[in-house]
Amino acid sequence: MEARNYEFSMVTGTEKKIYTFEEYEALEREEGIRYEYVDGEVFAMAGTTKRHNTIVQNATFALRAVAKKKGCSVYSESVKQKLKTGEKYVYPDVIYTCEPADLADDSETVVQSPSLLIEVVSESTQRYDIREKRLEYFKIPSLQYYLLVSQKHYCVELYERSADFWKYTIYDGLDAKIELEKLGVTMSLAEIYEGI
Structure with missing residues (x-):
C-alpha cells in the first residue's frame, strides 16, 4: 500500500x-x-492578460540577442525557478541564466542559478512579487538583478546586487534605459512596453 x-x-x-x-x-x-x-x-497559477503576455514577450526578445552572443539563455513563463529555502519552485515571468548546469539539458524544467529574474506585476500579484518572492530571490547567490515591471504605468523597478546590499532604482517613462552592466545588457522601456 x-x-x-x-x-x-x-x-x-x-x-x-x-x-x-x-x-x-x-x-x-x-x-x-x-x-x-x-x-x-x-x-x-492565475491566468494572464494580453498586456502581461506582450510585456513578457518584449522583455524576452530584448534579452535574447545578448544571451545568444554570450552563450546564455532566456526563458519565459513556463520554466521553474528553484528557490534556496525549503523545497520551493516558482514561475518567474522571465529568467536569464548563463550557468552551464542550467544550460546543459534543454529537457529540464528547472533553473537553479539565474543572473536576472523579471516579474510583470499585476494588482493580484504585486504584493507577493514585491514581498515574498523578492526576499526569496535575494537568497539566490547567482542573482544579480531583479526587475519588477508595472502593467499600469511605464515604470520598472530594478534591484541590483551590490557587495553587501541591494541597490534600488526606479525607471519611469518610455525614454528611460536600464543598464544591466554585469550582463552587458541595455533595455529601454520603449522596448519593454512596445505595443502597450
Whole structure:
C-alpha cells in the first residue's frame, strides 16, 4: 500500500494533499496547468492578460540577442525557478541564466542559478512579487538583478546586487534605459512596453 501524506487545513477544515516533487511535475503534465510548489503544497497559477503576455514577450526578445552572443539563455513563463529555502519552485515571468548546469539539458524544467529574474506585476500579484518572492530571490547567490515591471504605468523597478546590499532604482517613462552592466545588457522601456 502506497503511503500518502496529508495535512489538515484549519481554514477550510479539509485535508490537503502533500505532493512529492515527482508527483507535482506529473500533476502539471497531466492537467496542463502551472502550479507553484511550496514544501509539498501546490498552488495554481492565475491566468494572464494580453498586456502581461506582450510585456513578457518584449522583455524576452530584448534579452535574447545578448544571451545568444554570450552563450546564455532566456526563458519565459513556463520554466521553474528553484528557490534556496525549503523545497520551493516558482514561475518567474522571465529568467536569464548563463550557468552551464542550467544550460546543459534543454529537457529540464528547472533553473537553479539565474543572473536576472523579471516579474510583470499585476494588482493580484504585486504584493507577493514585491514581498515574498523578492526576499526569496535575494537568497539566490547567482542573482544579480531583479526587475519588477508595472502593467499600469511605464515604470520598472530594478534591484541590483551590490557587495553587501541591494541597490534600488526606479525607471519611469518610455525614454528611460536600464543598464544591466554585469550582463552587458541595455533595455529601454520603449522596448519593454512596445505595443502597450
